[in-house]
Amino acid sequence: MKTESTSEIVSFEDFKQEVINDYKIARISRECSLLGRKEVLTGKAKFGIFGDGKEVPQLALAKAFQNGDFRSGYYRDQTFMMAIGAMNIEQFFAGLYGHTDINFDPMSAGRQMGGHFATHSLDENGNWKNLTQQKNSSSDISPTAGQMPRLLGLAQASKIYRNVSGINQTNFSENGNEVAWGTIGNASTSEGLFFETINAAGVLQVPMVMSVWDDEYGISVHARHQTTKENISEILKGFQRDEENNGYEILRVKGWDYPALVETYQKASKIAREEHVPVLVHVQELTQPQGHSTSGSHERYKNAERLAWEAEFDCLAKMKTWLIENNIATLEELDEIDNQIKKEVLEGKKTAWTNFTAPIKAEQQELVGLLNTIASQSENKVFIEKIANDVAAIKEPIRKDILVAARKVLRMIIKENSRATLASWIANYTDKIQPKFSANLFSQSSMAIKHVKDVSPTYDVAAEEVDARLILRDNFDAIFSKYPETLIFGEDSGNIGDVNQGLEGMQEKYGELRVADVGIREATILGQGIGMAMRGLRPIAEIQYLDYLLYAIQIMSDDLATLQYRTAGRQKAPLIIRTRGHRLEGVWHSGSPMGMIINAIRGIHVLVPRNMTKAAGFYNTLLETDEPALVVECLNGYRLKEKMPTNLGEFKTPIGVVETIKEGTDITLVSYGSTLRLVEQAANELESVGISAEIIDIQSLLPFDIDHDIVKSVAKTNRLLVIDEDVPGGASAYILQEIVENQNAYKHLDSAPQTLTAKAHRPAYGTDGDYFSKPSAEDIFERVYAIMNEANPTKYPSLY
Numbered sequence: 001m002k003t004e005s006t007s008e009i010v011s012f013e014d015f016k017q018e019v020i021n022d023y024k025i026a027r028i029s030r031e032c033s034l035l036g037r038k039e040v041l042t043g044k045a046k047f048g049i050f051g052d053g054k055e056v057p058q059l060a061l062a063k064a065f066q067n068g069d070f071r072s073g074y075y076r077d078q079t080f081m082m083a084i085g086a087m088n089i090e091q092f093f094a095g096l097y098g099h100t101d102i103n104f105d106p107m108s109a110g111r112q113m114g115g116h117f118a119t120h121s122l123d124e125n126g127n128w129k130n131l132t133q134q135k136n137s138s139s140d141i142s143p144t145a146g147q148m149p150r151l152l153g154l155a156q157a158s159k160i161y162r163n164v165s166g167i168n169q170t171n172f173s174e175n176g177n178e179v180a181w182g183t184i185g186n187a188s189t190s191e192g193l194f195f196e197t198i199n200a201a202g203v204l205q206v207p208m209v210m211s212v213w214d215d216e217y218g219i220s221v222h223a224r225h226q227t228t229k230e231n232i233s234e235i236l237k238g239f240q241r242d243e244e245n246n247g248y249e250i251l252r253v254k255g256w257d258y259p260a261l262v263e264t265y266q267k268a269s270k271i272a273r274e275e276h277v278p279v280l281v282h283v284q285e286l287t288q289p290q291g292h293s294t295s296g297s298h299e300r301y302k303n304a305e306r307l308a309w310e311a312e313f314d315c316l317a318k319m320k321t322w323l324i325e326n327n328i329a330t331l332e333e334l335d336e337i338d339n340q341i342k343k344e345v346l347e348g349k350k351t352a353w354t355n356f357t358a359p360i361k362a363e364q365q366e367l368v369g370l371l372n373t374i375a376s377q378s379e380n381k382v383f384i385e386k387i388a389n390d391v392a393a394i395k396e397p398i399r400k401d402i403l404v405a406a407r408k409v410l411r412m413i414i415k416e417n418s419r420a421t422l423a424s425w426i427a428n429y430t431d432k433i434q435p436k437f438s439a440n441l442f443s444q445s446s447m448a449i450k451h452v453k454d455v456s457p458t459y460d461v462a463a464e465e466v467d468a469r470l471i472l473r474d475n476f477d478a479i480f481s482k483y484p485e486t487l488i489f490g491e492d493s494g495n496i497g498d499v500n501q502g503l504e505g506m507q508e509k510y511g512e513l514r515v516a517d518v519g520i521r522e523a524t525i526l527g528q529g530i531g532m533a534m535r536g537l538r539p540i541a542e543i544q545y546l547d548y549l550l551y552a553i554q555i556m557s558d559d560l561a562t563l564q565y566r567t568a569g570r571q572k573a574p575l576i577i578r579t580r581g582h583r584l585e586g587v588w589h590s591g592s593p594m595g596m597i598i599n600a601i602r603g604i605h606v607l608v609p610r611n612m613t614k615a616a617g618f619y620n621t622l623l624e625t626d627e628p629a630l631v632v633e634c635l636n637g638y639r640l641k642e643k644m645p646t647n648l649g650e651f652k653t654p655i656g657v658v659e660t661i662k663e664g665t666d667i668t669l670v671s672y673g674s675t676l677r678l679v680e681q682a683a684n685e686l687e688s689v690g691i692s693a694e695i696i697d698i699q700s701l702l703p704f705d706i707d708h709d710i711v712k713s714v715a716k717t718n719r720l721l722v723i724d725e726d727v728p729g730g731a732s733a734y735i736l737q738e739i740v741e742n743q744n745a746y747k748h749l750d751s752a753p754q755t756l757t758a759k760a761h762r763p764a765y766g767t768d769g770d771y772f773s774k775p776s777a778e779d780i781f782e783r784v785y786a787i788m789n790e791a792n793p794t795k796y797p798s799l800y
Contacts, residue, residue, distance in 0.1 A: 126445025153531020187218020478649025490542025546581025595730030
C-alpha cells in the first residue's frame with residue numbers, strides 16, 4: 001500500500017493495522033449514530049441527524065486529506081471528523097446535548113445541533129492559528145447546498161497563494177498546496193447554489209474536490225424527483241475536461257467498496273493538489289440505515305426490497321466482509337471489536353452527559369438553598385418552599401427551569417427585605433449564563449472595530465476638486481499597494497475598472513487575480529469572499545448593484561453573519577462586501593431594501609457613506625479590523641465633486657459614529673446615503689421660513705450611533721424626523737426604535753417622532769418615478785413644516 005504523502009511501500013502488518021483502525025473509527029461513528037438516536041427519542045437531546053451509512057467513503061476522504069486542507073461540508077460527516085482526529089465520542093455527544101462550553105463541544109459550544117462540525121482557526125484571543133499545521137473544517141450550516149459557495153472561496157485561496165507574489169503565507173498556505181474538500185447529499189445537488197458553484201469552480205480552475213454522498217433519497221423523496229436521469233455525475237459529464245478544454249475530472253465509485261474508495265480519493269487529491277483542477281467524486285450506492293433524521297422512520301417511504309438491499313449493501317457490513325475475505329481479520333476478531341466499541345461509546349456518552357449536567361445541577365442546588373433561606377423569612381413560606389422542592393425534584397434540570405423558578409419567587413417577595421438578595425442572584429446568574437448563548441456575534445479580538453482610531457482626511461491648501469470616483473480609485477490603489485493580501489472581484493470589476501470606474505486601471509497594475517472579472521453569479525461571488533477570508537486573505541467582493549445583493553442574502557445571513565457566533569469565536573471571515581445603490585431608476589434597479597438587509601445580516605456591519613471620501617475611509621478602517629462589513633456606495637455620487645485627500649489609504653471613517661453635518665435648534669433630521677443631499681436642500685429652504693433644522697448623517701446602520709449622539713441632538717431640538725428611502729416600516733422603524741427606545745429620546749420630545757419613507761411599492765422608472773416614489777426635498781420641507789405647524793400654528797400657519 002502506498003500513501004500520498006510517502007513513496008514508501010508499507011508492510012502488510014502496518015497495512016493491516018491501518019485498515020483495522022479505519023474499521024474501528026467507522027464502527028465508533030456508527031455506534032454514536034445508533035446511540036445518539038436513542039438519546040433524542042428519550043428526550044435528552046432535541047434533534048438528531050447522523051452520518052450512518054456514509055462511514056466508509058469518509059474514511060477514504062480522510063486518508064487523502066492533508067494538513068492545511070479545508071473541508072466545507074454536509075452535516076453527516078462525523079466519521080470524517082473522527083478520522084482526522086478532530087472529534088471524539090464525548091465531543092460528539094456534547095454537541096448532541098448542546099453543551100455550552102467550548103471545551104466540551106468544540107464544534108459550536110452548543111449553538112448548533114449535532115452533525116455540524118468545525119475546527120478552530122483562531123485561538124481563545126481571536127488570533128489566527130497556524131492553519132498549515134492542522135486539518136481544517138469550516139463551520140457547517142444547515143441550509144442545503146449553502147456550504148458550496150464558501151467551498152469555492154476556500155479552494156480559490158490556494159490559487160491566489162500559489163500565483164500571487166508578495167503575500168505573507170505564514171499560517172495560511174504552503175505555496176497553494178491545499179485542497180478544499182466539499183461534501184453534499186445527492187438530493188441537495190438540486191439546489192441552485194450547487195450548480196452555480198460547480199460552474200464557477202470549472203471556470204476558475206481551483207483545487208476543489210466535491211463529493212456527492214448518493215443514497216438515492218432526499219429525506220423521503222426519491223432521486224427520480226430530484227435529479228434528471230437520477231444521476232448527478234451523468235448530467236454533469238459535459239464538465240469533464242479533455243485535451244482541448246478545461247473542466248472537471250469526474251470520478252465515480254461505489255460507497256461500500258473500501259479499496260476502490262481509497263484509490264479514488266488518492267487520485268482526486270493528486271489531481272486537485274498538483275494540477276489545480278476541480279474534481280467531482282460521485283459516491284454511489286450508499287445507504288441511510290436510520291433514515292434522514294430523528295423526525296421519522298425511513299420505513300414509511302422505503303419498500304421492503306429497498307430496505308433489504310440497504311441491509312446487504314451497508315458500507316460497514318461490506319467492509320467487514322472484505323476484511324474477512326482478505327484475511328485481514330476473522331469474524332471473531334471483528335465481533336470482539338464491535339462489542340468493545342459498543343462499551344466505549346456507551347461510556348463516552350455517559351461521560352458527556354455527566355459533564356453536561358454537572359454544572360447545571362450545581363446551579364440548581366445553589367438556587368434551592370437560596371430559596372429555602374428566603375422562604376424561612378417570608379410570609380409566602382409555603383409557596384416558596386413548594387417552588388424550591390419542585391426545582392430540587394427535577395432529575396435532569398435545564399437552566400430555564402432554574403431561572404423561571406427564581407423569577408417567579410421574586411414576584412412573591414417584591415415588598416420583602418430578601419428581594420434584593422434574590423434580585424442580585426438573578427442578575428449575576430443571567431450575566432454569567434446569557435453570554436453562553438449570545439456572545440461572539442462580533443469579534444472580541446484586538447482587531448475589533450472599537451480598537452480602530454478615527455483618522456480624518458487631510459488636504460492641501462489648494463486641494464483639487466475631482467470626480468468622487470477618483471478618490472475611490474486612488475484609495476484602492478493605495479490599499480492594494482499597502483496590503484498584498486487584498487483583492488477585489490465582481491461583475492465588470494476587472495477589465496473596465498467597474499461600472500463607475502472606481503477601479504480604473506487597477507487590473508492592469510495589479511493583475512487579473514487581484515482585480516478580477518467574474519460571471520453573473522452573486523451568491524458565489526460572496527462565497528469566494530467568505531472562503532478566501534477564512535484563509536487569511538482580505539477579499540473585497542463586489543456586488544454590482546444593491547438589489548442584486550438579494551441573490552446572495554441567504555449566504556450572507558446564514559453563513560457569513562453567523563460565523564463568529566456559531567463557532568463561539570473560533571472562526572472568522574473578515575470579508576468586505578462592496579455595492580452601490582440608492583435613488584436609482586426603475587423597478588429592478590431602484591430598491592433600497594435596507595430593512596430587509598439589516599434584519600437578515602446581524603453579525604455583519606452595514607455602512608452607508610454619503611460620499612466617496614467617507615466610503616474610502618470605511619475601506620481603510622475595515623482592513624485594520626477582523627470583522628465582515630457591507631459598504632453601500634451612493635450610485636449618484638461618483639461624478640459629484642469632492643476634494644482629493646493627501647493621505648489616501650490612511651484616513652479612516654469611524655464605524656458606528658454619526659456625524660452632524662448641519663447645526664440646528666428646532667428639529668433633528670436623521671438620514672443616510674443619497675437622501676442626505678435632499679435633506680440638506682430642504683433644510684436650507686426651511687431656513688427661509690424660520691425653521692432651524694439639525695441634520696445628522698447616520699453613516700453606519702450596524703452598529704448604530706454607539707456614542708448616542710442623536711439623543712443629544714433631540715434633547716436640544718425636542719423634535720425628530722427620520723427620512724429614509726426604504727419602504728414604510730423598513731430601516732426607518734429600526735432607526736426610530738434605536739433613537740426613541742434604546743437612546744430614550746422620548747423623554748425629550750415635544751412632538752411625536754415621525755418617519756418619512758418611500759412608498760410601499762418599487763419606484764417607477766425615470767425621474768418622475770423617483771420623485772413620486774421616494775422622499776423629495778418638497779416632501780421633507782412640508783413634513784417638517786407640518787410638525788412645526790402643530791407645535792405653533794400661529795407662527796407656522798398651515799400650508800394646505
